[in-house]
Amino acid sequence: MIEWAVSNAWVVWLALFLLLAIIEMISLDLYFIMLGVGALGGVAVALLGGPFWLQVVVFCITALAMIVLVRPIAIRHLRKDPEALRTNVDRLIGEDALVLEPTNRMNGRAKIGGETWSVRTDDEVALQPGTYGSVVRIEGATAYITRRTRMTGLD
Known part of the structure; x- marks a missing residue:
């Protein structure tokens, strides 16, 4: 089972993305979707044949960058112009x-x-x-x- 998960890591990352997307639909906090984008980074590295440790690093860096850089902008746009x-x-x-x-x-x-x-x-x-x-x-x-x-x- 572990050997299959390592050799087909892209499936695990994709499943993680889907799980995080479902949690985001329930919470609407914009944290879980940012983590989901990080999981898509893991999918990309896995499909390109990168080692598992690189997949994890790309996941962490992408998710952190999304939370720090993209989420504040998204929140600002969602809460913009209450007069409208x-x-x-x-x-x-x-x-x-x-x-x-x-x-x-x-x-x-x-x-x-x-x-x-x-x-x-x-x-x-x-x-x-x-x-x-x-x-x-x-x-x-x-x-x-x-x-x-x-x-x-x-x-």
Whole structure:
């Protein structure tokens, strides 16, 4: 059995890669897939006829390089730009709001993203029609806005 494993080490490395890939699918930590890439390095050396000790060295160096160099970049790209991941009404937070009716803490209407919304202000300052506000939060069907100092165009 040991003689077969040594003479067919590429099969052992490939099985190790598959096992690590399955564990990665469960954990989603990006550690096990980096180790799996190291195992693929072992497969390559085994197929080229390299000795077992060289296969292990290539596995270790490749896996370590992947963990140290590639994993941080992959994590940064996976967690990049959470603003783009916002959905539904969360997308409207920070958007401009064109005030359509006098708006205060109790009531008002504004155009946000091409739609007319019920709005209220978060502060004591009332906003007059034609002025711009910025959406700070949304509760139910009501958007809360504050005065915007910079004017930007809306549809």
